[in-house]
Amino acid sequence: MSNYGGIAVSLEKPQVYAVKNKDEKIVADSRSGGIFTTISDAIFDERGVVYGSVLNEHYMAEHIRAEDIETRNLMRGSKYIQSKMGDTYSNVKRDLADGRKVLFSGTSCQVAGLKKYLGKEYDNLICIDILCHGVPSPRVWKKYLEWQEKRAKSKVNKVNFRNKTDFGWRAHVESLWLDNGKTIHSQVYRNLFFTNACLRPCCYECKYKGIIHPGDITIGDYWKIEKAAPEFDDNKGVSLVLINNEKGAALFEQIKENITFKQTRIEDSMQPALVKASSPLIDRTHFWNDFYNKKFDYIARKYGEYGCINKIKKKLKRLKNKIKRR
Numbered sequence: 140m141s142n143y144g145g146i147a148v149s150l151e152k153p154q155v156y157a158v159k160n161k162d163e164k165i166v167a168d169s170r171s172g173g174i175f176t177t178i179s180d181a182i183f184d185e186r187g188v189v190y191g192s193v194l195n196e197h198y199m200a201e202h203i204r205a206e207d208i209e210t211r212n213l214m215r216g217s218k219y220i221q222s223k224m225g226d227t228y229s230n231v232k233r234d235l236a237d238g239r240k241v242l243f244s245g246t247s248c249q250v251a252g253l254k255k256y257l258g259k260e261y262d263n264l265i266c267i268d269i270l271c272h273g274v275p276s277p278r279v280w281k282k283y284l285e286w287q288e289k290r291a292k293s294k295v296n297k298v299n300f301r302n303k304t305d306f307g308w309r310a311h312v313e314s315l316w317l318d319n320g321k322t323i324h325s326q327v328y329r330n331l332f333f334t335n336a337c338l339r340p341c342c343y344e345c346k347y348k349g350i351i352h353p354g355d356i357t358i359g360d361y362w363k364i365e366k367a368a369p370e371f372d373d374n375k376g377v378s379l380v381l382i383n384n385e386k387g388a389a390l391f392e393q394i395k396e397n398i399t400f401k402q403t404r405i406e407d408s409m410q411p412a413l414v415k416a417s418s419p420l421i422d423r424t425h426f427w428n429d430f431y432n433k434k435f436d437y438i439a440r441k442y443g444e445y446g447c448i449n450k451i452k453k454k455l456k457r458l459k460n461k462i463k464r465r
């Protein structure tokens with residue numbers, strides 16, 4: 140047991156916090172409560188480097204290295220596709236060998252993969268892993284974008300996988316901004332994501348379900364906030380933060396003055412991503428057969444709840460539930 144600023148840290152169980160960045164603009168620009176920005180700012184204060192996922196010019200996710208705030212800011216926001224690692228692991232190793240402080244952020248399996256690649260502990264490495272439902276195949280995202288562009292007869296010039304600004308933190312609506320000045324708000328990709336059929340096969344056997352994670356700090360959306368710390372629940376975004384070891388605790392101590400936080404209980408903070416690996420909710424083989432052999436419009440209607448018939452079905456379901464509740 141160690142003591143950090145009066146907080147006893149048991150290394151067998153993570154310390155749990157509800158966290159918000161004190162700057163509302165940062166919370167608005169981040170997926171949850173903006174903890175990633177606060178932590179990476181602390182790394183930059185020590186002339187460190189930050190690795191994380193950004194969208195490239197084709198709107199595909201890939202990991203890059205940042206030495207400045209502008210580049211780091213591109214890492215904000217969840218990209219619900221597998222992020223390509225490229226030569227990230229070897230670049231991290233080189234920075235560590237050069238004595239730079241390094242922050243690596245990614246899914247739990249990416250953090251575990253980095254640690255395996257490095258083969259030894261480095262005092263100057265901090266790892267953040269994100270709570271993870273699973274990552275969809277980039278192929279599905281690519282086809283989806285092409286489909287939306289074709290329908291709109293215009294090119295996409297900006298995307299947001301989960302538009303918090305217009306719909307709030309809890310909602311899950313993807314927004315696409317087009318060259319013709321129009322914006323598409325849709326849930327078709329979200330619906331495909333949540334069939335779980337397009338996740339990478341390794342996600343069905345994910346080893347990182349449970350409260351023990353490979354990062355020094357684990358971050359996620361605080362979905363049970365209304366129970367764990369209702370005073371933080373404003374639908375603008377709250378980060379769930381798990382401090383997994385002494386290194387994580389020391390860093391958390393360092394950033395405390397830049398955040399609003401409350402220590403909470405893991406028992407009040409459980410969500411599916413902490414409990415068990417996702418499994419396909421529909422026949423996966425069927426899905427991929429259709430994906431390769433049919434037009435995307437068919438995929439969107441059959442699996443993405445797109446189209447009039449799906450809209451009517453949804454309305455009827457809502458009405459039925461309303462009547463049932465009376």
Ligand SMILES: Cc1cc2nc3c(=O)[nH]c(=O)nc-3n(C[C@H](O)[C@H](O)[C@H](O)COP(=O)(O)OP(=O)(O)OC[C@H]3O[C@@H](n4cnc5c(N)ncnc54)[C@H](O)[C@@H]3O)c2cc1C
Pocket residue numbers: 168169170171172173174175176190191192193200214215216217218219220221222244245246269270271272273274275358359360361362378379410412
């Ligand atoms: C595919 C995926 C599934 C997720 N599932 C859940 C879930 O089930 N439950 C939950 O509570 N939280 C989930 N999250 C995590 C959550 O959405 C936020 O990433 C986290 O709360 C960080 O919040 P922040 O406010 O600090 O955000 P931001 O500043 O927006 O943080 C962004 C961080 O996410 C990383 N990141 C973004 N996209 C990817 C990607 N594709 N691959 C690897 N790293 C990425 C960036 O490198 C950066 O470190 C998921 C994220 C992703 C990418």
Ligand code: SF4
Pocket residue numbers: 246247248249271272273274339341342343344345346347
């Ligand atoms: S669900 Fe598990 S295996 Fe899949 S990306 Fe997330 S951490 Fe990796």
